[in-house]
Amino acid sequence: MSAPEDTVPEDGVTRDDPMIAAEWALGLLEGEELLAARGKYTTDPAFAWRKEWWDDWFAPLTDAMPGAEPSGHVWVGIAARLAAQQADVAAPASDAPASNVVALEARVRRWQWVAGLSSAAAAVALAWLALAPDSTVQAPPTQIAAAAPMVATVPIGETGLRLDVTYIPESEKMLVAAIGLTADGVHDHELWLVPADGSDVQSLGVVAPGTVRAMTLPAAVTAKLGDGAGLVLTREPIGGKPDGVDAGPVVAKGAFTRV
Amino acid sequence: MVRLAQGDQSALEEIYRATRVKLFGICLRILGDRKEAEDALQDVYINLWQRADRYDPARASPIAWLAAFARNRAIDRLRTGKVRGGAVPVEEAAPLADETPLADMLLVDAQQAAQIHKCLGALDDRTQGHIRAAFFEGKTYAQLAEAADVPLGTMKSWIRRGLQRLRACLEASEAA
Numbered sequence: 551m552s553a554p555e556d557t558v559p560e561d562g563v564t565r566d567d568p569m570i571a572a573e574w575a576l577g578l579l580e581g582e583e584l585l586a587a588r589g590k591y592t593t594d595p596a597f598a599w600r601k602e603w604w605d606d607w608f609a610p611l612t613d614a615m616p617g618a619e620p621s622g623h624v625w626v627g628i629a630a631r632l633a634a635q636q637a638d639v640a641a642p643a644s645d646a647p648a649s650n651v652v653a654l655e656a657r658v659r660r661w662q663w664v665a666g667l668s669s670a671a672a673a674v675a676l677a678w679l680a681l682a683p684d685s686t687v688q689a690p691p692t693q694i695a696a697a698a699p700m701v702a703t704v705p706i707g708e709t710g711l712r713l714d715v716t717y718i719p720e721s722e723k724m725l726v727a728a729i730g731l732t733a734d735g736v737h738d739h740e741l742w743l744v745p746a747d748g749s750d751v752q753s754l755g756v757v758a759p760g761t762v763r764a765m766t767l768p769a770a771v772t773a774k775l776g777d778g779a780g781l782v783l784t785r786e787p788i789g790g791k792p793d794g795v796d797a798g799p800v801v802a803k804g805a806f807t808r809v
Numbered sequence: 810m811v812r813l814a815q816g817d818q819s820a821l822e823e824i825y826r827a828t829r830v831k832l833f834g835i836c837l838r839i840l841g842d843r844k845e846a847e848d849a850l851q852d853v854y855i856n857l858w859q860r861a862d863r864y865d866p867a868r869a870s871p872i873a874w875l876a877a878f879a880r881n882r883a884i885d886r887l888r889t890g891k892v893r894g895g896a897v898p899v900e901e902a903a904p905l906a907d908e909t910p911l912a913d914m915l916l917v918d919a920q921q922a923a924q925i926h927k928c929l930g931a932l933d934d935r936t937q938g939h940i941r942a943a944f945f946e947g948k949t950y951a952q953l954a955e956a957a958d959v960p961l962g963t964m965k966s967w968i969r970r971g972l973q974r975l976r977a978c979l980e981a982s983e984a985a
Contacts, residue, residue, distance in 0.1 A: 563969040572972040575877075576943045577839075577884040578950050584888055605881070607979050609873035610922030611929075611944055612880060615838045617830035624833075624847050625825055628854045632821070753889055768885040769852040 568600045575604030581790040582738065585755045588765045592723060702781050704741075704804035706731070713741070713757065713783065713802065717775055722767050724754070731759040739801065740790045743771060744780035756790045757783070779806045821858050828872065832879040839883035839947040849886050853879045873921070887947050928978035936971035939964065 563569070567590075573579055574587045590597045704713040714727040726741065741754040752771050767775070783802040784791070791797050832853060836846035857878070929937055939957070942948050948956070954964035 563966065563973055565969065568976065569969060569972060572976065576940065577947050578943050578968070580888050580949050605877035606873055607921070607925050608944060609877045610925050612835050612876040613922060615834050615945065617834035618837050620829055620833040620847050620850055624850055627851050628825065631855055632858060755889070768882065768889055769856050770848065770886060771889065
């Protein structure tokens with residue numbers, strides 16, 4: 551009962567990837583572990599397969615959850631968002647030659663390729679993606695605007711260190727590079743999205759010091775991720791901001807711009 | 810679902826009509842708040858529209874896939890937005906007869922359902938209870954440990970042993 555956690559034996563249960571996939575499918579993971587699992591899902595097919603294996607097996611349990619009728623405005627909202635998206639897609643496409651679509655697809659594929667690399671290599675590839683003059687894709691400006699990655703730099707005080715955040719609109723994937731940062735063992739740092747429209751701040755999770763991490767963002771977050779969206783980094787207890795208390799002090803901030 | 814992958818909006822509406830009651834029930838159960846659950850439900854269908862190509866007919870029935878998708882989205886929302894969540898009391902989530910013509914599509918494969926229940930039922934009551942609480946109420950390890958008044962490590966150890974046995978049982982059924 552009062553035994554500290556580290557004296558409790560693990561009873562021979564190895565916490566391998568299939569186990570982490572099970573924990574995730576069940577919904578047990580949070581904070582840093584949840585982000586790590588999401589990142590692994592995008593880069594490790596065996597892990598992704600096992601997560602879906604658990605999802606499939608657990609799915610019948612939802613039959614025991616009573617159904618409920620949502621309000622009518624839910625479908626109205628969905629239809630409105632679909633219409634808005636289709637308008638976005640249709641406008642540039644109407645006067646753009648097919649090669650622009652190819653360019654767009656190439657950009658997305660290249661992103662997927664970047665996301666498939668190991669962390670260290672991804673950092674290099676990312677620098678290339680974000681900084682190299684783009685000589686291979688000759689898309690008109692409107693097309694670039696639609697597909698361009700969004701980046702934010704979050705300098706950490708006077709340290710010269712910084713957090714680099716890259717988001718590719720079509721992919722719903724975001725890379726958070728915290729190279730050079732180290733954990734102090736007492737705090738975690740949590741990243742927050744500050745939407746440009748003044749709506750509520752949303753957590754992007756705890757930052758993993760010293761790594762580049764890919765994550766898939768929920769739609770609730772991507773919906774708010776546009777030009778001028780801000781980022782703040784707060785200092786929190788290990789594991790991130792606890793429920794029911796205010797976020798810790800802001801230690802750094804930045805804003806998204808298109809490359 | 811195949812039509813949806815090709816971007817047919819009326820297909821989405823059809824799926825919405827057929828599945829909204831079940832999926833909203835799942836979101837409501839996990840998030841415990843109608844407004845949050847409705848936002849989550851919107852996300853589910855918008856995402857479905859954008860990413861229907863991820864659905865693999867060889868793997869799961871459409872409704873199993875959708876149910877898992879909705880629950881995952883709701884859990885994401887619970888963790889990301891730090892919604893003050895928790896399960897809805899059962900009386901709030903009033904059961905609702907599903908009147909849609911596609912009702913048979915809403916039943917997850919019966920054999921598969923029987924197997925997961927059998928394998929879960931083979932676990933000891935305590936472990937089973939905690940795994941169910943995680944699934945149905947979106948509880949984290951920390952919340953489960955607090956509720957059971959045991960150290961976090963003990964709870965992790967219980968559940969991991971349970972998941973290990975569950976996996977062995979499910980894999981045995983697949984091999985059979």
